[in-house]
Amino acid sequence: MILTWLYVPGDRPDVVVKALRAGADAVIVDLEDAVSASRKEYARAATVELLGSPHQVPVHVRVNALDSPWGGADLTALGRLGGLAGLRLPKISAPEQIACVAERTGGAVALYALLESALGVERAYDIARAHPALRGLSLGEADLRADLGVTAEAGLDWPRSRVVVAARAAGLAPPAQSVFPDIRDLEALAASCARGRSLGFLGRAAIHPRQLPVIERAYLPGPAEVTAAEEIVAAARRTPGALALPDGRFVDPAMLAGAERVVALARRSVPVPS
Known part of the structure; x- marks a missing residue:
């Protein structure tokens, strides 16, 4: 049962190796937000090489957006590789996008949709049941905040509940919470995790290893x-x-x-x- 997901930049192979030993239940190699445009191809090649070697924890890859200059090449290079536990698909707003990726990958890899816009949230249930290869939903809260103009934490409670309900209705696992951006404030992270658990989330993505034990403690029962x-x-x-x-x-x-x-x-x- 996965409770902790650790994001790591795809263009930093040394950091990826450390992340695989950091104690997370799964590692997400990020080819999107964490990688500059000039290093996209290098990050993709380094990730392909990584997936060719055995590793102790499941490795997922967040590819670039499907309509970006790099999304299609990411799917071609990674979609049918052994050693890949899942593809994280950013900026999903329609079920047809999931069906398209599933067709391109032959349904051979688990897909996870990141909902990062008002339209994506509104279509959450349709996206959740778009294809059997889809195994999970989650929110991309940074982009969603910008799209909605939300300035207070409570403004995301409805989208959070929406994605939890949509996942459950479609028979998917409970979503993991989005990342907590302040890696120093572990007390606030713990409080945020407690709130997420009360809303029906299970586990959380992290951007630094020091966040992992806080997330795990918050989601394990007392x-x-x-x-x-x-x-x-x-x-x-x-x-x-x-x-x-x-x-x-x-x-x-x-x-x-x-x-x-x-x-x-x-x-x-x-x-x-x-």
């Missing part, structure tokens, strides 16, 4: 939450169907599903014996 969930799961195993616990809590299938998710998250944090 001891009391785990104990309550384990009680529900154990009771459901003893008595199938709806039931009431001794403390008065009524357990139905929806509550059981939520409890099982909490237990699964908690087990993720338990070290595997060597």
